[in-house]
Amino acid sequence: MLRAATTSLVFALATFLALAASASEIGDPEKGKILFRKCATCHQVGPTARNLLGPHLNNIFGRKAASVDKFRYSRSLERAGNDGLIWTLETLDPYILNPRTLVSGTRMNFDGLEDPQDRADVLAYLRTYSASPADIPEAEPTAVPTEVTLAPEILAIEGDAAYGEYLSSECKTCHRADGEDAGIPSITNWPPEYFVLAMHAYKQKLRPHPVMQMMAGRLSDEEIAALAAYFETIE
Amino acid sequence: MKLKRRSFIGTSAAAAAVLSAPMVRAAGHGKPRVVVVGGGAGGATAARYIAKDSDGAIDVTLVEPSRVYYTCFFSNLYIGGFEALDDLGHTYGTLASDYGVNVVHDWAVGVDRDARTVSLAGGATLPYDRLILSPGIDFVDDAVPGWDVSAQDVMPHAYKGGTQAALLKAQIEAMPEGGTFAMVAPPNPYRCPPGPYERISMVAHLLTQINPTAKILIVDPKEGFSKQALFEEGWQKHYGGMIERIGPDFGGENVEVNPDAMEVSIDGSVESVDVCNVIPAMKAGRICEMAGITDGRWAPVIPATMQSRMDENIHVLGDASQQGDMPKSGYSANSQAKVAAMAVRGALTDSRVFPAKFSNTCWSLIATDDGVKVGASYEATDEKIAKVDGFVSQTGEDAALRKATYEESLGWYSGITSDMFG
Numbered sequence: 001m002l003r004a005a006t007t008s009l010v011f012a013l014a015t016f017l018a019l020a021a022s023a024s025e026i027g028d029p030e031k032g033k034i035l036f037r038k039c040a041t042c043h044q045v046g047p048t049a050r051n052l053l054g055p056h057l058n059n060i061f062g063r064k065a066a067s068v069d070k071f072r073y074s075r076s077l078e079r080a081g082n083d084g085l086i087w088t089l090e091t092l093d094p095y096i097l098n099p100r101t102l103v104s105g106t107r108m109n110f111d112g113l114e115d116p117q118d119r120a121d122v123l124a125y126l127r128t129y130s131a132s133p134a135d136i137p138e139a140e141p142t143a144v145p146t147e148v149t150l151a152p153e154i155l156a157i158e159g160d161a162a163y164g165e166y167l168s169s170e171c172k173t174c175h176r177a178d179g180e181d182a183g184i185p186s187i188t189n190w191p192p193e194y195f196v197l198a199m200h201a202y203k204q205k206l207r208p209h210p211v212m213q214m215m216a217g218r219l220s221d222e223e224i225a226a227l228a229a230y231f232e233t234i235e
Numbered sequence: 236m237k238l239k240r241r242s243f244i245g246t247s248a249a250a251a252a253v254l255s256a257p258m259v260r261a262a263g264h265g266k267p268r269v270v271v272v273g274g275g276a277g278g279a280t281a282a283r284y285i286a287k288d289s290d291g292a293i294d295v296t297l298v299e300p301s302r303v304y305y306t307c308f309f310s311n312l313y314i315g316g317f318e319a320l321d322d323l324g325h326t327y328g329t330l331a332s333d334y335g336v337n338v339v340h341d342w343a344v345g346v347d348r349d350a351r352t353v354s355l356a357g358g359a360t361l362p363y364d365r366l367i368l369s370p371g372i373d374f375v376d377d378a379v380p381g382w383d384v385s386a387q388d389v390m391p392h393a394y395k396g397g398t399q400a401a402l403l404k405a406q407i408e409a410m411p412e413g414g415t416f417a418m419v420a421p422p423n424p425y426r427c428p429p430g431p432y433e434r435i436s437m438v439a440h441l442l443t444q445i446n447p448t449a450k451i452l453i454v455d456p457k458e459g460f461s462k463q464a465l466f467e468e469g470w471q472k473h474y475g476g477m478i479e480r481i482g483p484d485f486g487g488e489n490v491e492v493n494p495d496a497m498e499v500s501i502d503g504s505v506e507s508v509d510v511c512n513v514i515p516a517m518k519a520g521r522i523c524e525m526a527g528i529t530d531g532r533w534a535p536v537i538p539a540t541m542q543s544r545m546d547e548n549i550h551v552l553g554d555a556s557q558q559g560d561m562p563k564s565g566y567s568a569n570s571q572a573k574v575a576a577m578a579v580r581g582a583l584t585d586s587r588v589f590p591a592k593f594s595n596t597c598w599s600l601i602a603t604d605d606g607v608k609v610g611a612s613y614e615a616t617d618e619k620i621a622k623v624d625g626f627v628s629q630t631g632e633d634a635a636l637r638k639a640t641y642e643e644s645l646g647w648y649s650g651i652t653s654d655m656f657g
């Protein structure tokens with residue numbers, strides 16, 4: 001089950017895509033080193049790095065999500081990795097802003113770095129521990145969506161739950177209405193903010209899964225809000 | 236907002252309803268009546284959604300001869316040893332008890348479109364305001380010379396639910412060492428485009444374990460087939476040398492069978508085989524013809540509502556319908572059923588009607604933990620259900636992704652069957 005979001009975090013999240021461009025500017029590794037203390041309770045880097053509560057972060061750039069041998073990942077992150085989630089500047093940025101945007105059931109219990117400059121700095125620091133220069137983009141690859149639309153007003157849309165109920169019938173071919181997970185994750189009873197963010201992350205192809213990218217890709221902002229409003233209500 | 240509250244007919248009342256179902260006509264309380272023929276992927280979903288979402292305002296009667304519906308989907312996995320047959324059987328108890336659907340176990344044998352009634356083999360007559368036909372497929376007579384339904388115990392099709400899959404599996408298990416399994420594949424269009432090739436994969440998987448020198452021969456009238464590159468890559472990798480496919484260039488469309496002699500003749504050259512799985516050309520379930528709503532082999536429909544183009548009081552779902560780009564699959568039938576259910580409720584009770592949305596995904600299992608998928612989304616145009624967007628698994632994917640894809644298909648099976656039967 002997801003924890004309720006704090007308002008400030010939600011608004012920070014609402015703008016994460018809008019800020020992707022600034023995050024792409026390479027940050028300051030020196031500042032990042034200091035900021036990394038926030039991560040260091042759980043993560044190590046460097047030649048002697050071991051797995052703590054979180055996996056070591058050497059060579060994180062270009063690394064497939066959930067691929068450190070012997071580390072016990074959450075099912076969610078493992079699923080994302082199998083789907084093809086690769087850690088790059090543009091996937092790491094939303095993950096350390098709020099891990100759940102990209103991976104709803106992640107075990108990384110971390111409130112997130114709200115300031116885009118802080119994130120850029122931490123990522124610049126981590127880049128110095130990624131060995132192969134090919135894996136370390138100096139600037140954002142051109143594939144990155146520069147035109148991003150997830151404005152705060154999208155999160156504020158009041159969903160039409162009756163419409164959501166009709167739209168949900170399409171989802172229930174795969175996601176069980178009773179919330180059981182028999183191979184496809186449960187999506188009932190989520191806080192609507194997280195639901196909306198997860199759907200937009202698929203729609204913008206930040207989350208890798210092709211079925212969900214297609215499903216979300218043709219839903220309008222209102223329809224996503226309607227679905228979020230409906231799924232919140234069913235047990 | 237009324238979302239969670241549903242007034243369900245209590246279990247005892249529903250049980251009574253099952254027993255006395257043909258009395259619907261006598262009820263005479265002026266509620267709109269919907270009759271659904273066929274309790275499969277399309278029919279069961281439509282009955283459930285109309286009953287559930289109309290909160291008892293519509294009388295729903297489901298006509299289906301079988302008490303247990305064995306899904307064709309995953310029947311190949313049963314042949315491969317990945318699923319138990321029992322787990323593929325579903326009953327109609329919850330539709331009756333929790334949703335108040337009148338379930339009548341009988342065959343529909345006629346439709347009087349002027350009187351708006353359906354007659355049943357048992358003699359009852361059911362009046363309707365809207366009729367939904369989702370009878371699945373029947374086979375085209377003489378599609379494979381030498382084969383007709385009377386030969387199905389010798390040369391099974393295993394392409395409808397029921398006992399045929401078990402028969403086919405038993406025949407494969409009884410094959411002599413190094414024997415030959417032959418499949419006569421169907422021409423387009425037919426139910427489940429990847430189905431025959433998933434079956435080949437599962438037969439190969441079974442034979443690799445119990446009879447590794449056996450051979451598999453596919454006689455195919457089609458140039459190409461669904462997910463071909465993925466299947467061929469998988470066959471090469473897992474079952475190298477076991478599977479041979481004879482396409483139309485080498486006589487695959489000129490095939491004849493002799494069930495008594497267990498022979499298949501391909502372009503005149505005769506082969507003795509040990510098991511022969513004949514999947515003939517298909518057409519809409521016969522009741523569509525009886526209702527006079529077919530054009531050629533299938534029943535054309537209006538995409539936005541799934542109404543028959545010949546009769547606006549009849550909706551046709553699933554395999555039987557001719558709708559455009561959607562493949563004939565359980566997923567498609569389930570998707571179409573929800574659109575039709577909304578249209579029927581809108582017409583009979585003024586409930587809100589939203590734009591139609593359709594989608595489909597077909598997973599296939601090639602070998603242990605080696606799953607692939609193909610899917611698309613669709614929209615209703617005036618002319619047809621048209622494909623909007625799609626995706627397909629790629630050759631060369633890593634094992635973890637293939638395993639995840641297989642596990643996802645298990646989730647889908649659980650999802651769709653609970654969406655059909657409650």
Ligand SMILES: Cc1cc2nc3c(=O)[nH]c(=O)nc-3n(C[C@H](O)[C@H](O)[C@H](O)COP(=O)(O)OP(=O)(O)OC[C@H]3O[C@@H](n4cnc5c(N)ncnc54)[C@H](O)[C@@H]3O)c2cc1C
Pocket residue numbers: 272273274275276277278298299300301304306307308309310311341342343344369370371372393394395426427430431434520521522552553554555563564565566567568596597598
């Ligand atoms: C081997 C195989 C594998 C498949 N795999 C998949 C898969 O992985 N995914 C997928 O989505 N689809 C799959 N399919 C396809 C899927 O099974 C069908 O497309 C789907 O069942 C069609 O639904 P339907 O409602 O049209 O017909 P059906 O589900 O066949 O239901 C028709 C029902 O109508 C009843 N009926 C027929 N005539 C009458 C009558 N006159 N009166 C009363 N009742 C009647 C029948 O008894 C039957 O129960 C597969 C099919 C096969 C054969």
